[in-house]
Amino acid sequence: xxxxxxxxxGTEYAVEAPDGISAMEAALNAGVPGIDxxxxxxxxxxxCHVYVDPAxxxxxxxxxxxxxxxxxxxxxxxxxxxRLACQVQLTDEMNGLLLLxxxxxx
Amino acid sequence: MDSSATxxxxxxxxxxxxxxxxxxxxxxxxxxWPLFERLRRxxxxxxxxxxxxxxxxxxxxxxxxxxxxxxxxxFSAHHAVMLxxxxxxxxxxxxxxxxxxxxxDPPEHDKQRxxxxxxxxxxxxxxxxxxxxxxxxxxxxxxxxxxxxxxxxTVSIELTAQMLATLVxxxxxxxxxxxxxxxxxxxxxxxGVIDSWEQRDQELKLFAQTxxxxxxERRAAPPTSDLISLLAHSPEAQDMSIQDYISxxxxxxxxxxxxxxNSMSGSILALHDHPEEWAKLNANPALIxxxxxxxxxxxxxLIYMGRRATQDVELGGKLIRKGDKVAMWYISGNRDSExxxxxxxxxxxxxxxxxxxxxxxxxxxxxxxxxxxxQLRILWEEILKKGWKRIEVTGPVRRAYSxxxxxxxxxxxxxxx
Ligand code: HEM
Ligand code: FES
Numbered sequence: 001x002x003x004x005x006x007x008x009x010g011t012e013y014a015v016e017a018p019d020g021i022s023a024m025e026a027a028l029n030a031g032v033p034g035i036d037x038x039x040x041x042x043x044x045x046x047x048c049h050v051y052v053d054p055a056x057x058x059x060x061x062x063x064x065x066x067x068x069x070x071x072x073x074x075x076x077x078x079x080x081x082x083r084l085a086c087q088v089q090l091t092d093e094m095n096g097l098l099l100l101x102x103x104x105x106x
Numbered sequence: 107m108d109s110s111a112t113x114x115x116x117x118x119x120x121x122x123x124x125x126x127x128x129x130x131x132x133x134x135x136x137x138x139w140p141l142f143e144r145l146r147r148x149x150x151x152x153x154x155x156x157x158x159x160x161x162x163x164x165x166x167x168x169x170x171x172x173x174x175x176x177x178x179x180x181f182s183a184h185h186a187v188m189l190x191x192x193x194x195x196x197x198x199x200x201x202x203x204x205x206x207x208x209x210x211d212p213p214e215h216d217k218q219r220x221x222x223x224x225x226x227x228x229x230x231x232x233x234x235x236x237x238x239x240x241x242x243x244x245x246x247x248x249x250x251x252x253x254x255x256x257x258x259x260t261v262s263i264e265l266t267a268q269m270l271a272t273l274v275x276x277x278x279x280x281x282x283x284x285x286x287x288x289x290x291x292x293x294x295x296x297x298g299v300i301d302s303w304e305q306r307d308q309e310l311k312l313f314a315q316t317x318x319x320x321x322x323e324r325r326a327a328p329p330t331s332d333l334i335s336l337l338a339h340s341p342e343a344q345d346m347s348i349q350d351y352i353s354x355x356x357x358x359x360x361x362x363x364x365x366x367x368n369s370m371s372g373s374i375l376a377l378h379d380h381p382e383e384w385a386k387l388n389a390n391p392a393l394i395x396x397x398x399x400x401x402x403x404x405x406x407x408l409i410y411m412g413r414r415a416t417q418d419v420e421l422g423g424k425l426i427r428k429g430d431k432v433a434m435w436y437i438s439g440n441r442d443s444e445x446x447x448x449x450x451x452x453x454x455x456x457x458x459x460x461x462x463x464x465x466x467x468x469x470x471x472x473x474x475x476x477x478x479x480x481q482l483r484i485l486w487e488e489i490l491k492k493g494w495k496r497i498e499v500t501g502p503v504r505r506a507y508s509x510x511x512x513x514x515x516x517x518x519x520x521x522x523x
Contacts, residue, residue, distance in 0.1 A: 028458075036460050037458075037460075037461075038462075038465075039172065039176075039461070039467050040458075040461050042172050042176060042467065043176065044175065044467035044468050044471070045467055045471055046471075047460075070212070070216075070469060071468075071469070073216065074219060074223070074469060076223060076224065076227040076229075077227075103228070103229075104228035104229075104476075105228075106223075106226075106227055106228055106476060
């Protein structure tokens with residue numbers, strides 16, 4: 001059960017989540033604001049956009065170039081550490097993971 | 107085209123292979139529901155061998171629609187978003203060809219979409235909020251209390267027309283011209299908007315001339331945040347052809363017009379039909395947030411989007427052949443009870459209300475979705491401030507003759523103060 005942290009508009013939300021579920025599901029289950037997840041995790045809406053704390057990028061890894069990156073690229077405010085939270089599967093290694101949530105999803 | 111036969115058939119007994127859900131009359135008469143229910147149950151990926159638009163596949167279940175919509179490599183949008191091939195190219199020599207990025211594949215789609223995206227971002231549309239709110243207040247203040255009037259022209263069309271004029275910075279007094287062009291561009295002869303294809307092509311020619319002149323005006327002036335200025339000044343848009351530019355202007359105008367207008371009208375009808383939801387809303391105005399996506403699901407302003415298979419592909423046990431036309435019936439998927447609980451009911455506080463198909467999914471997902479939601483949210487915030495007892499639908503609802511836009515043409519109402 002990794003414990004991960006979301007920061008949205010300056011507020012931190014600590015969420016304990018069973019491993020195997022996605023960071024998007026973890027956020028929705030815990031009522032973290034600012035993550036919409038309109039497509040239910042199908043990598044088809046990009047309303048679960050987050051910025052991975054750069055220190056955690058080596059653990060989380062980059063977006064899949066063929067699928068996730070295409071959706072990210074159509075978004076606004078894209079950075080090198082942009083990921084779609086529904087494509088980040090939580091593991092025990094991610095205990096302490098820090099994800100920054102944008103002010104609003106697009 | 108006489109198609110009354112389709113709407114007269116018994117949806118339960120008609121042989122399944124004869125079901126053709128592309129007939130515009132079905133939607134005018136709101137008679138499509140049992141046909142889709144049957145398709146979802148018995149033949150969710152359905153082949154219609156013969157229709158006014160030729161052969162096509164229908165995808166009717168929620169999950170299958172998400173799968174098709176998010177697989178742009180196999181299901182191409184290129185020239186394929188409408189079943190009716192003639193609509194993009196026009197019908198006469200004088201036609202203005204319409205091929206917006208909605209109907210393109212990557213990489214060209216991505217390039218053009220990125221040009222207009224900044225204008226639609228949450229940060230940018232927030233700047234419009236105060237203007238929209240003031241105009242909503244002005245329109246609501248003028249409404250008669252206790253007397254019957256038609257909600258569609260008085261509120262829905264008026265507000266979306268003002269919004270369009272703001273988006274492209276068009277003279278407010280000429281806003282109804284924008285609405286006319288939007289209506290004409292999606293019109294079909296006999297729908298009460300246009301009488302012939304020649305008329306459509308002629309009116310759209312004037313549209314193209316007007317917006318080409320506007321682009322020159324904007325180019326000569328410093329950049330502002332309106333869409334035409336964006337297209338005029340954006341470095342990426344400099345080599346955009348006249349056809350691409352005109353196609354995209356019409357896309358933004360049509361995209362922002364009917365869909366939002368009909369969601370506004372649809373919300374009045376849905377709340378009239380579900381008085382228990384009106385009561386909930388009045389008791390707790392914070393429910394507007396979850397009601398807005400529910401309004402958009404329940405209305406499903408775009409009935410379907412089309413695609414064309416780029417290779418043989420299996421879907422739901424059927425073999426779709428390379429080159430076949432495929433229609434994703436959002437109107438059906440949004441009522442799929444396998445994916446959405448009590449899908450036939452309008453419920454303003456349902457869990458995860460944003461999980462609906464109305465904006466599409468994948469790389470073409472609606473770029474104006476936040477703007478549409480904002481307009482509906484403001485409209486309802488301002489209606490609730492009025493403290494009205496209810497808005498009663500007093501007469502027959504008239505619907506649009508279209509298989510593409512789920513339109514409400516007329517909605518007589520009376521406000522009870
Ligand atoms: C409730 C209102 C609206 C609904 C239901 C709606 C629905 C849709 C749908 C279904 C698509 C195609 C998605 C797909 O193929 O997967 C789309 C695309 C689009 N919409 Fe909307 N729309 C709405 C409002 C707006 C507004 C207000 C604008 C702009 C002012 C707009 C502009 C566009 C554009 C430009 C596209 C093309 C996106 C692309 O191909 O990448 N829409 N919309
Ligand atoms: S939930 Fe839709 S892309 Fe992540």
